[in-house]
Amino acid sequence: MVKVNENFAKLPANYLFVDIAKKVDAYQKENPGREILRLGIGDVTRPLVKPVVDAMKKAADEMGYAETFRGYGPEAGYGFLRETIAAHDYQNLDISPDEIFISDGAKSDTSSIGDIFGLDNIVAVCDPVYPVYVDSNVMASRAGDYKEGSGWSKIVYMPCMEENSFLPTFPKTVPDMIYLCFPNNPSGVSIPKEQLQAWVDYANLHGSVILYDAAYEAFIQTPGVPHSIYECQGAKTCAIEFRSFSKTAGFTGVRCAFTVVPKALQFGGTSLNQMWARHQSTKMNGVSYPVQRAAEAVYTEEGQKLVRENLAYYHKNAKIILQGLQHAGFTVYGGVDSPYVWMKVPEGLTSWQFFDELLKRCAVVGTPGSGFGTHGEGYFRLTSFNTTENTEKAVQRIVEQFT
Amino acid sequence: MVKVNENFAKLPANYLFVDIAKKVDAYQKENPGREILRLGIGDVTRPLVKPVVDAMKKAADEMGYAETFRGYGPEAGYGFLRETIAAHDYQNLDISPDEIFISDGAKSDTSSIGDIFGLDNIVAVCDPVYPVYVDSNVMASRAGDYKEGSGWSKIVYMPCMEENSFLPTFPKTVPDMIYLCFPNNPSGVSIPKEQLQAWVDYANLHGSVILYDAAYEAFIQTPGVPHSIYECQGAKTCAIEFRSFSKTAGFTGVRCAFTVVPKALQFGGTSLNQMWARHQSTKMNGVSYPVQRAAEAVYTEEGQKLVRENLAYYHKNAKIILQGLQHAGFTVYGGVDSPYVWMKVPEGLTSWQFFDELLKRCAVVGTPGSGFGTHGEGYFRLTSFNTTENTEKAVQRIVEQFT
Structure with a gap:
């Protein structure tokens, strides 16, 4: 059975x-x-702002004529969008379009990224934390058992409290997969660059991967607060970054996001960029074309x-x-x-x-x-x-x- | 590390x-x-046909005004679409809207459905087969090792050849998860009702689940060929059905599909309908609203x-x-x-x-x-x-x- x-x-x-x-x-x-x-x-x-609505409608119109109709798109997203993101969001950070994977949401990506990692890795999360990181690891068997009061037996919790300004400190057990989200959901605090750099150094030292959820990046107002983890030295060898149009451009009902997996990110000689490409090409068929055109329009003047x-x-x-x-x-x-x-x-x-x-x-x-x-x-x-x-x-x- | x-x-x-x-x-x-x-x-x-383009544009317009803007939709899809599908595609089959889960594609669903099953289940596939069923099970560790000529060591292959009219016969080893796709990709053959009924009876007898990919259902011309597995007696206690707008309505670039998980489908007292609902609400945020309106328009006269x-x-x-x-x-x-x-x-x-x-x-x-x-x-x-x-x-x- x-x-x-x-x-x-x-x-x-x-x-x-x-x-x-x-x-x-x-x-x-x-x-x-x-x-x-x-x-x-x-x-x-x-x-939605007008250029976004207009772009979506124009793309819908294109789909109505044989000459401009588009069927399956590239699983990782159209070049026009990946290139625009690289040029705009990663201007001085040397991220290339083929390191950017378009998806239908940061929730999809942060909950599925675990698929490319082994089941025996130790997972660390901030506490409090966006529930999706934990729940997706429970489903994948990485969490152990739940005990009221102490949480999941195999998860390493990094308490974020008033005492540490809601910023996680290095845990006693060295984790393999470290979920960080800044500006943070739920606490709303951002991380100063030197503290994010310390996490990057920590991950590189221990061979851990940082799964960096930057879905709220567009809200950063404080000068000097990093918008991307790749502003930190060495982040490309230890970090995957998740971004979304949901909060930036009101796309919660439109559905578009992207994930950056640098080619320099390798563990045991295996390229995570290639693994994620294989994952996405096997498990999805790309994001709706009119939606990708809508996302592109976010970047117009x-x-x-x-x-x-x-x-x-x-x-x-x-x-x-x-x-x-x-x-x-x-x-x-x-x-x-x-x-x-x-x-x-x-x-x-x-x-x-x-x-x-x-x-x-x-x-x-x-x-x-x-x-x-x-x-x-x-x-x-x-x-x-x-x-x-x-x-x-x-x-x-x-x-x-x-x- | x-x-x-x-x-x-x-x-x-x-x-x-x-x-x-x-x-x-x-x-x-x-x-x-x-x-x-x-x-x-x-x-x-x-x-795309005109009513579909028009519906998508209208929905895009709605998103441009605060009064009609929609943010996060229900993870399993909007009621308007689930109800339309139930009424149209499952008219006499007693499938309710909350047994229908809207997604961005049958590839997403057929490759992720394995998430709700244990890793030690025996998987059976037709040979030849749409690669996604196999590849997603390889990633999940259910396939064993690959040997040239004989395929994956743990997968039960059901040869579909001229001799059996390209229809699978019951394998020697009883499988737990049986992927069937009819009309078939790649062979293009459809399955007569009595043979599909035999598979349903087999699955119910052995406590197996049938993962029924009906993405090409709309192409059926031969009278009597089943459009849905739920036309067979007892299918609701053993089968999940996948459908898609991709081939039916030219949605390969628009991205919309749905999966039917009947409430009667339970193993060891666990409702697969509830499990899939939990899976989807944890791992995605619903399908783009304009896309769901476009899919709805497929059902207009x-x-x-x-x-x-x-x-x-x-x-x-x-x-x-x-x-x-x-x-x-x-x-x-x-x-x-x-x-x-x-x-x-x-x-x-x-x-x-x-x-x-x-x-x-x-x-x-x-x-x-x-x-x-x-x-x-x-x-x-x-x-x-x-x-x-x-x-x-x-x-x-x-x-x-x-x-």
């Missing part, structure tokens, strides 16, 4: 945001008239201008949250180089208790820090992705109810 | 169609003036009418190949319920030798049968996806050169 993958049974029944959605749905049913303000899931609200206006809009919202909560006496972090504000929940409440209270008393939805890991307990994530009007309203309600 | 997934090193260096593309590129460079006629890769050429005209066009091409080659004395199979014609290569040549000869003498590209497995040796796949004009030209050139 066929055996199922038993690791699935070890996972919590639902993905974090599915749990939250259910609670919110239940609340809405009980309070049909009440306006719920969602500062929970990290989903954008600003519409007009596209850049408008996309930056949207980012400024979210920055303003983050500032409203930060200043409003600070003013009301809350302790808050992040929110400068990132769309996420990481607040300490009021004394005496757990993260989920605060979630329930906030929903009940304010009809505001956030994400409980404990949903991201043990060391997220006592914290709460608010996002700047709602409208300015709703963000102001939400902050006002929180301040009224909790001060 | 990080260990790579060593199974990748066991794989042939390239994906079959990448090898072919290289040979064709080299030929074109040597013969810059020569018109190459491509009947190789199974890629469509007819443009006008969409259906135009899509069927395209299918008729490809059927006509298949007929040209079948009749032209038969007339010239070749032995040919398939091509009726499928866009693929499976021809026997001339006596004394291997599949790859015939590929080279055909390229050199006719500038016609096909796919060597041996690229699909040991029992594909001596055969050659031609597709009906080129224009009628080119198909006629290709057949003429073959007939001239090889008779």
